[in-house]
Amino acid sequence: MSRMGNKQITLTSKVKLEVSGQDVKVSGPKGTLSYTLPEGISLEQEGNVLSVKRASDERQLKMKHGLVRSLLNGMITGVSDGFKKQLELFGVGYRAQIAGSKLTLSLGYSNPVIYEIPAGVTVTMPDQTHINLESIDKQKIGEVTATIRRFRTPDAYHGKGVRYLGEKMTLKEGKTV
DSSP states (O other), X not given: OOHHHHSOEEOOTTOEEEEETTEEEEEOSSOEEEEEOXXXXXXXXXXXXXXXXXXXXXXXXXXXXXXXXXHHHHHHHHHHXXXXXXXEXXXXXOEEEEETTEEEEEOSSSXXXXXXXXXXXXXXXXXXXXXXXXXXXXXXXXXXXXXXXXXXXXXXXXXXXXEETTOOOOOOOOOOO
């Protein structure tokens, strides 16, 4: 039994859910998201409680059961509250700036790294070393933050690089003489 798939999702009053066939559309104050359910997975709604059901105990359906429930829960959270991620730049001369939909990162390379911010993700910067990202799509914001972090992953010896806000780094000891 899928423990995650059997959990029920509670809809708030500000979220509207529309199901037509296998297509699910979730809309709320922050925006609208849609998803197509895989074959064999269905939704049952009783009042403001949503439950995900599967047609049989086939292995592939069992695997998708919990996944679909998690994706729908993320969609409902996204359209009602949204998701936020924060990055910080550590290193001498490491800084960033926003120009339109482009994020320019100076990360110690000979040329600055220019990253095109995808639609659906909002980027703000309180200062040159902190990047705040907001989106209603959990997958998209996770992908964007991981891509930005990948431009200069934190170094284990010096601690320089792009980190998630509050990420703890244990520095390795360098060479001893």
